[in-house]
Each structure stands twice: as structure tokens, then as C-alpha cells.
Amino acid sequence: xxxxxxxxxxxxxxxxxxxxxxxxxxxxxxxxxxxxxxxxxxxxxxxxxxxxxxxxxxxxxxxxxxxxxxxxxxxxxxxxxxxxxxxxxxxxxxxxxxxxxxxxxxxxxxxxxxxxxxxxxxxxxxxxxxxxxxxxxxxxxxxxxxxxxxxxxxxxxxxxxxxxxxxxxxxxxxxxxxxxxxxxxxxxxxxxxxxxxxxxxxxxxxxxxxxxxxxxxxxxxxxxxxxxxxxxxxxxxxxxxxxxxxxxxxxxxxxxxxxxxxxxxxxxxxxxxxxxxxxxxxxxxxxxxxxxxxxxxxxxxxxxxxxxxxxxxxxxxxxxxxxxxxxxxxxxxxxxxxxxxxxxxxxxxxxxxxxxxxxxxxxxxxxxxxxxxxxxxxxxxxxxxxxxxxxxxxxxxxxxxxxxxxxxxxxxxxxxxxxxxxxxxxxxxxxxxxxxxxxxxxxxxxxxxxxxxxxxxxxxxxxxxxxxxxxxxxxxxxxxxxxxxxxxxx
Amino acid sequence: xxxxxxxxxxxxxxxxxxxxxxxxxxxxxxxxxxxxxxxxxxxxxxxxxxxxxxxxxxxxxxxxxxxxxxxxxxxxxxxxxxxxxxxxxxxxxxxxxxxxxxxxxxxxxxxxxxxxxxxxxxxxxxxxxxxxxxxxxxxxxxxxxxxxxxxxxxxxxxxxxxxxxxxxxxxxxxxxxxxxxxxxxxxxxxxxxxxxxxxxxxxxxxxxxxxxxxxxxxxxxxxxxxxxxxxxxxxxxxxxxxxxxxxxxxxxxxxxxxxxxxxxxxxxxxxxxxxxxxxxxxxxxxxxxxxxxxxxxxxxxxxxxxxxxxxxxxxxxxxxxxxxxxxxxxxxxxxxxxxxxxxxxxxxxxxxxxxxxxxxxxxxxxxxxxxxxxxxxx
Numbered sequence: 001x002x003x004x005x006x007x008x009x010x011x012x013x014x015x016x017x018x019x020x021x022x023x024x025x026x027x028x029x030x031x032x033x034x035x036x037x038x039x040x041x042x043x044x045x046x047x048x049x050x051x052x053x054x055x056x057x058x059x060x061x062x063x064x065x066x067x068x069x070x071x072x073x074x075x076x077x078x079x080x081x082x083x084x085x086x087x088x089x090x091x092x093x094x095x096x097x098x099x100x101x102x103x104x105x106x107x108x109x110x111x112x113x114x115x116x117x118x119x120x121x122x123x124x125x126x127x128x129x130x131x132x133x134x135x136x137x138x139x140x141x142x143x144x145x146x147x148x149x150x151x152x153x154x155x156x157x158x159x160x161x162x163x164x165x166x167x168x169x170x171x172x173x174x175x176x177x178x179x180x181x182x183x184x185x186x187x188x189x190x191x192x193x194x195x196x197x198x199x200x201x202x203x204x205x206x207x208x209x210x211x212x213x214x215x216x217x218x219x220x221x222x223x224x225x226x227x228x229x230x231x232x233x234x235x236x237x238x239x240x241x242x243x244x245x246x247x248x249x250x251x252x253x254x255x256x257x258x259x260x261x262x263x264x265x266x267x268x269x270x271x272x273x274x275x276x277x278x279x280x281x282x283x284x285x286x287x288x289x290x291x292x293x294x295x296x297x298x299x300x301x302x303x304x305x306x307x308x309x310x311x312x313x314x315x316x317x318x319x320x321x322x323x324x325x326x327x328x329x330x331x332x333x334x335x336x337x338x339x340x341x342x343x344x345x346x347x348x349x350x351x352x353x354x355x356x357x358x359x360x361x362x363x364x365x366x367x368x369x370x371x372x373x374x375x376x377x378x379x380x381x382x383x384x385x386x387x388x389x390x391x392x393x394x395x396x397x398x399x400x401x402x403x404x405x406x407x408x409x410x411x412x413x414x415x416x417x418x419x420x421x422x423x424x425x426x427x428x429x430x431x432x433x434x435x436x437x438x439x440x441x442x443x444x445x446x447x448x449x450x451x452x453x454x455x456x457x458x459x460x461x462x463x464x465x466x467x468x469x470x471x472x473x474x475x476x477x478x479x480x481x482x483x484x485x486x487x488x489x490x
Numbered sequence: 491x492x493x494x495x496x497x498x499x500x501x502x503x504x505x506x507x508x509x510x511x512x513x514x515x516x517x518x519x520x521x522x523x524x525x526x527x528x529x530x531x532x533x534x535x536x537x538x539x540x541x542x543x544x545x546x547x548x549x550x551x552x553x554x555x556x557x558x559x560x561x562x563x564x565x566x567x568x569x570x571x572x573x574x575x576x577x578x579x580x581x582x583x584x585x586x587x588x589x590x591x592x593x594x595x596x597x598x599x600x601x602x603x604x605x606x607x608x609x610x611x612x613x614x615x616x617x618x619x620x621x622x623x624x625x626x627x628x629x630x631x632x633x634x635x636x637x638x639x640x641x642x643x644x645x646x647x648x649x650x651x652x653x654x655x656x657x658x659x660x661x662x663x664x665x666x667x668x669x670x671x672x673x674x675x676x677x678x679x680x681x682x683x684x685x686x687x688x689x690x691x692x693x694x695x696x697x698x699x700x701x702x703x704x705x706x707x708x709x710x711x712x713x714x715x716x717x718x719x720x721x722x723x724x725x726x727x728x729x730x731x732x733x734x735x736x737x738x739x740x741x742x743x744x745x746x747x748x749x750x751x752x753x754x755x756x757x758x759x760x761x762x763x764x765x766x767x768x769x770x771x772x773x774x775x776x777x778x779x780x781x782x783x784x785x786x787x788x789x790x791x792x793x794x795x796x797x798x799x800x801x802x803x804x805x806x807x808x809x810x811x812x813x814x815x816x817x818x819x820x821x822x823x824x825x826x827x828x829x830x831x832x833x834x835x836x837x838x839x840x841x842x843x844x845x846x847x848x849x850x851x852x853x854x855x856x857x858x859x860x861x862x863x864x865x866x867x868x
Contacts, residue, residue, distance in 0.1 A: 006650070183491055183494075185491075185493060185494050188494060189494065189497075467501060468501070468504070471501065471505060472505070472657075472661075475505055475654060475657045475658075476657055476658050476661040477658070478654040478657075478658075
């Protein structure tokens with residue numbers, strides 16, 4: 001069941017009304033049953049995999065808590081192996097087999113491995129990571145093992161964040177299912193506003209940009225550098241609006257019911273450095289990798305070369321988390337290299353006191369804008385590999401994206417380019433641009449403080465005009481060119 | 491809580507109510523039997539053109555059953571230009587064009603007509619692609635023809651998928667545009683296509699293409715200069731699939747239908763409907779791709795003659811004395827073109843001639859009309 005569907009609107013309405021009608025002791029059961037229903041709407045049989053991981057981690061959590069140190073580690077390892085094993089079988093087996101076969105052929109042997117083609121269970125990467133964070137936190141003594149199987153199951157499969165996060169920590173989430181959340185007008189309306197904003201980003205911006213991006217990235221060799229560049233910028237906004245839109249809907253839906261989920265995005269394209277970008281983009285995943293991979297590897301408390309290796313490992317694994325394809329590995333590796341280069345530049349900047357040298361030359365405001373643009377372009381460049389269908393196509397786009405840019409102003413009137421603009425639907429940007437401008441204006445206010453507080457002080461007529469305009473905008477695009485959420489495939 | 495519910499309602503209601511009002515006030519939600527009853531009533535002419543609740547197949551069956559015509563036209567949209575005025579005053583005529591999608595649908599449609607309402611004549615439009623195996627394999631039509639023939643669409647089935655679409659059309663201004671053509675007669679307009687464009691089915695089942703008639707040279711028209719049709723020919727799709735052999739299944743279905751008609755005492759006058767001359771010529775330049783087309787007449791003529799029926803090949807519009815100006819698009823002729831081919835059929839089929847209006851009168855009307863689209867005023 002997609003969020004951007006009539007059936008979800010109906011589902012959410014019914015579940016929420018039932019939630020507030022039911023007594024507290026039955027609410028967990030309602031949410032669990034409806035979450036099962038939500039998941040079954042995709043591929044029903046795969047709920048068995050979810051039940052398996054829930055059962056394994058539920059038992060592992062209790063055994064970890066009740067055992068002595070050696071056995072505690074064993075139960076933890078068992079839980080991690082079970083989760084990673086399932087992830088491997090469903091997500092990486094084909095990739096591993098394919099690459100093993102290539103290696104074997106490269107070594108001169110003529111052998112073909114059997115193909116195991118399995119459909120990836122939806123949300124697998126998300127709920128296995130969420131479940132693993134539970135057993136790890138129990139092992140570390142930071143979370144008591146949950147004895148109520150139903151509540152634990154709900155923690156893993158709470159429907160708003162089941163298929164695409166945010167990846168929650170048990171300390172944040174579990175206790176909330178035990179607490180009573182009364183109907184609160186302000187909280188509920190804020191939740192609904194957040195959902196509406198999420199729908200706006202997804203339906204009005206992301207889905208419309210997807211049409212352009214798909215046409216170009218499906219046949220990149222048919223388009224000029226200018227078109228490739230434009231499509232890549234479009235993809236940067238598409239993936240941001242798609243994913244953050246989903247997160248907003250998830251967070252808003254949970255908020256309506258009184259469950260607070262973590263923020264997953266904080267205006268990432270406003271970052272002035274790559275490290276800042278990663279503190280603003282898919283925060284739940286980046287913090288997961290920081291806490292469960294980067295820090296155990298030693299983090300930055302190791303020698304320089306080891307730190308660089310840690311960075312690359314984390315980002316390559318992060319790339320692989322997104323998908324079983326070398327394109328994701330390259331994307332991850334690029335970000336790792338960006339961070340390493342950024343660190344080197346920062347050291348250089350400090351060593352030669354370049355700030356003092358360039359004071360009076362560089363305007364701080366312009367510097368900030370310049371940095372944001374550079375970070376945005378670097379991130380967008382990396383997105384070419386994330387979006388490309390194959391490594392060869394990714395390389396093609398990456399090596400051709402700047403071709404002809406020197407003649408930008410003349411090429412934009414070139415009949416071939418004009419025809420390509422028509423063919424890709426780039427001319428429709430005239431309709432999407434106002435939405436993107438509105439997005440950036442809202443984000444600018446969000447950067448400066450609480451947009452809600454500022455908005456709530458405005459005249460009621462203005463506020464309601466804004467509500468009607470937003471809903472009308474969403475309704476106008478509802479169902480038109482509807483696309484699945486990008487992160488569903490992970 | 492009350493304050494919350496109140497605010498939610500005042501936010502949502504306009505978005506829910508507006509498309510509901512649009513659908514209801516335009517007649518899109520009118521039960522199809524009510525549309526048929528209005529069409530049969532003597533008080534006024536009806537023009538029925540729905541956008542969101544198209545039930546053409548059901549509408550045509552119910553109208554046929556209610557009218558109990560002794561002359562029926564059966565076929566796809568390519569037969570919808572035959573009008574009641576082509577026939578003498580004592581003939582009960584109904585154009586059920588649009589009620590057929592594939593050749594096997596003819597028998598199913600006929601099966602619904604009770605014995606005491608059996609027509610005397612069926613004018614049977616045989617789209618050339620009916621016999622193309624490649625089209626049969628490639629063209630995925632909406633499933634459930636029988637269901638669409640025999641069951642009404644519920645109001646909820648109209649409302650549910652169309653609420654957002656109506657809003658989208660409102661925002662795109664599609665519901666505000668006004669057509670340049672206004673029929674001379676007075677119509678009760680049912681459905682948004684009728685209201686906005688004067689596109690719709692008349693009481694006799696023929697179709698009025700108000701939008702095209704009002705602005706035939708508008709480059710925004712779908713098949714302007716036959717661009718869309720030529721694109722289909724180039725791609726070999728959407729009725730223009732490349733095919734070599736005739737479909738044995740289609741031929742068998744035709745044979746069975748002709749047998750059934752003969753056994754029920756129905757005379758069948760068949761014809762291959764016209765393509766625009768330019769379109770036909772284009773296909774002629776691709777003889778290998780459209781090899782099946784020249785095999786149709788030699789194969790089906792004996793099937794018709796076996797029962798004493800007649801069949802005509804009007805594939806090339808130019809052969810009936812019409813120009814390409816007398817077309818709606820690349821494969822739909824106008825009323826004027828169809829009057830021409832009707833006159834040819836009536837002249838060559840003595841039984842049809844008995845039901846026809848006076849041929850001299852029809853010729854006079856044909857020659858008098860200044861308009862390439864309409865002969866008999868609306």
C-alpha cells in the first residue's frame with residue numbers, strides 16, 4: 001500500500017479513529033494488526049520473514065539480558081547472523097553469484113553458477129537494521145529486553161516507518177507504545193500538516209521530476225551534456241523530495257497518534273560541507289552506521305590511514321545497503337573520498353591560516369552560498385551513479401555531464417537541444433519550478449527557526465488560504481504519474 | 491475534538507464536494523437506463539457524451555433493446571456516422587456503433603436481442619484490423635466485454651477513480667474551454683463531453699464530433715494532419731499492426747455470426763470502413779507490412795455470398811468520391827463520407843434500398859451541403 005494512494009488515506013483515517021476510540025491496553029494490538037495488514041498489501045508471504053526476524057531478535061534480546069558475557073555475545077552474534085543472513089539471501093545473493101561467476105571466468109574457468117532470482121521483501125533493509133539495533137543496544141546494556149512479544153513486534157513493524165524508516169532506536173520508540181497518548185488538537189494538526197507537506201514533496205515535486213529523470217537516465221547516450229546535467233539536478237531534488245516526503249508522512253502519521261519518530265532530514269542541500277551533509281541526510285541511517293560500524297571500527301581515534309580506511313568501509317557498506325549493484329558501491333566510495341578530501345582541505349586551511357589570509361577578499365555570506373553550491377554539485381555528481389542503471393551508464397553520464405557546458409548559452413537554443421528538452425519533458429519544469437521555489441522558501445524559514453510558530457502567528461485567513469492552496473496543489477497532481485517511493489526498493 | 495472535526499470537514503468538503511457536484515450536475519452520474527429513456531422520449535433530443543463514466547457498450551445495447559430497430563448498424567467507432575436521416579420515415583433505425591470492439595463481440599451483442607425484436611437488416615462494419623492476427627495478439631483491450639455489455643457501472647465505480655482526475659481537469663482548465671461549434675438544433679446535453687465540446691451520441695446512436703467540426707484545423711487536435719495515424723503506421727501499433735495472414739479465429743467468428751443472422755432472418759450488409767486517402771496510400775507503400783489487408787475481401791466475400799448477403803470494400807476513401815476533407819481523423823470518415831458509402835450500398839443491395847430514404851433526395855442533400863462533416867443539420 002503506497003502512502004500516495006486513496007487506499008492509504010482510507011487506511012490511515014480508519015486506524016487513527018480506531019486508535020483514539022480504543023482503550024490504551026488495546027492500542028498496541030490495533031497498531032500491530034494494522035501494521036501486518038499494511039505489510040501484507042505488498043507481498044503477503046514475506047510477512048513470514050518479518051515474523052522470523054522478530055521472533056529471533058525477541059528471543060535473542062531476552063537471552064542476551066539473562067546470560068553471562070560469553071553467551072551474551074553468542075546470542076548477539078546469532079541475532080546479527082540471522083538478520084544479515086536474510087538480508088544477504090534476499091538482497092545480495094544474486095549479486096554475489098554474478099560477481100563470483102565473473103571472477104571465475106576471468107580466471108579462465110568456464111563455470112556458471114545457478115541463478116537465484118528472489119523478489120526483495122519490501123522494507124527489508126530498514127526493519128532488519130532496526131531490529132539489529134535493538135539486540136545491539138540490549139547487549140550494550142542501554143536497553144532492557146522487551147518481554148512483551150507484541151510490543152516488540154510492533155517496534156519492528158510499526159506501519160508508518162516499516163518500509164522506509166526512519167530507522168528507530170529502541171530507547172526512543174519502545175517506551176512510547178506503553179504510554180497513553182490522548183487526543184491533542186495541536187499535536188494532531190501538526191502531524192497532519194507534516195503529512196500534507198510530505199505529500200506535497202512526493203506528489204507535486206518528486207513524481208513530476210521522475211518523469212524527466214526516467215526519460216534521460218533510461219537512454220543517457222541519446223542526450224547532450226546539458227540535458228544530462230539538468231536531469232541529474234532534477235534527480236537530486238527528486239530523491240530528496242521522495243525520501244524526505246516519505247519520512248514526513250511517516251513522522252506525521254506517527255505524530256498524530258502521539259508517537260514521536262526521529263527527524264530524518266534537515267535541509268541537507270543547505271549543508272556547507274560533506275560532513276555537514278551527512279548530519280542532515282538520512283540521519284537515522286547515517287547515525288546507525290556511525291554507532292554500529294564506524295565507532296566499533298575505531299572511528300577517528302585511530303591513525304590517519306586507518307581512519308581513511310574506516311571512512312571508506314562505512315561509506316561503501318552504506319552504498320551496498322542501498323542496493324546490490326556496483327553503482328551504489330561507487331556512490332558510497334565517492335562520498336567516502338569526498339570526506340577524506342574535505343578533511344585534508346580543512347587541515348590545509350588551518351595549517352596555512354587561509355581564513356586570515358583571505359579575510360577581506362571572501363565575503364562570509366557569499367562564501368556560505370558558494371560552499372552550499374559546491375557541496376550540492378558534488379552530491380549531485382555522486383547521484384549519477386546512484387541513479388544510473390549500470391556502472392557503464394553511470395560512467396558515461398559522469399564523463400559527459402559537462403560536455404558542451406562551455407557553450408551553454410548557445411547550446412540552449414540549439415535545435416537538437418531544444419528537441420531533447422521537449423522529448424524529456426524538461427519544458428514541464430515551468431510547472432515544477434514554483435513548487436521547488438516554495439520548498440526552498442519553507443526550508444529557509446525552517447533553517448532560521450520554527451516555521452510552525454511563525455506561521456501560526458499569521459492571520460487566520462492567510463493560514464487557511466495556504467492550507468487550501470497546499471491541498472489543492474496536492475489534489476491536482478494526485479494519481480497523475482504516480483511513482484513508487486525510491487527507497488521502497490531498498 | 492469537535493473543533494478538530496469541524497476544521498477537517500471545512501478543509502476537505504470543498505475538495506470532495508466540487509468533483510461530486512461536477513459529476514452530478516453534468517449528468518456523468520446519471521444511470522445509463524435513464525439516459526436511454528430520455529433519448530427515446532419525444533420531448534427533446536439528447537446528446538450523450540460522458541468523459542468520466544463512459545459506458546458506450548452498455549448504452550448501445552440498452553438503446554438497441556429499447557428502440558427495437560429494424561435496421562441496426564453494428565461495429566466500432568468507425569460506423570458511428572450513419573444517421574437516421576439516411577433511411578425512410580417508416581424505418582426504426584438505431585446506430586449501435588461503438589458497441590463492438592472485436593469480431594467475436596458481434597455474436598454476443600446479437601444474442602442479447604430477443605427474437606421478437608430481431609432486426610431486418612444489420613449494417614456490419616468490419617474493421618480491417620479485426621482480421622489481423624498481429625493486432626489480435628498485440629492489442630490488449632479492456633477485459634470483461636461481456637461484463638461491460640451486461641452490467642451498469644455503479645455510481646461509486648464512477649466517483650472513486652475520478653475524484654482526483656476531475657480536480658486535475660479543473661486545474662488544467664479542461665472544464666472551462668468552450669467549443670466553437672454550436673449545433674443548430676436544441677439538445678439536452680448529458681455528460682461533460684457533450685456539454686463542453688458537443689461531442690456525443692444523438693438519439694439515433696450516431697455520433698456528433700462537435701469539437702472537430704468547430705475547429706477542424708486546430709493543430710491541437712489529436713490527429714491533426716493525420717500525424718497520430720502516421721505515427722501508428724510507422725510504429726506498427728494501435729490498429730495499424732503489421733500483419734501478413736488473416737486470423738482463422740476471426741474468420742470463423744464471422745462465419746458463425748453470418749450463419750446466426752441467416753437463421754434469424756436478418757440480412758447482413760457488410761463493409762470495410764474507410765481510411766483517409768492519404769492514410770490508405772501510406773499503407774499501400776508498405777505492402778509487406780499490410781499484406782493481410784488485400785486478403786480480406788477475397789476471403790470474406792464468399793462467406794457473405796453464401797447467405798445471399800453483400801459486402802463492400804470502402805478501405806480507400808478516395809474510391810467513393812470523397813476527399814480527405816471528409817474525415818474526422820485518419821480512420822474515421824465524416825457523416826458526408828458515410829452518406830456517400832451508404833448510397834453506394836443502397837444502390838447495390840436491393841433489400842437495403844427498400845429501407846433507404848429516396849436516393850435522389852440523399853444525393854441532393856449530399857450535393858447541397860457546404861460542410862464536409864455534416865449533411866443533416868443538428
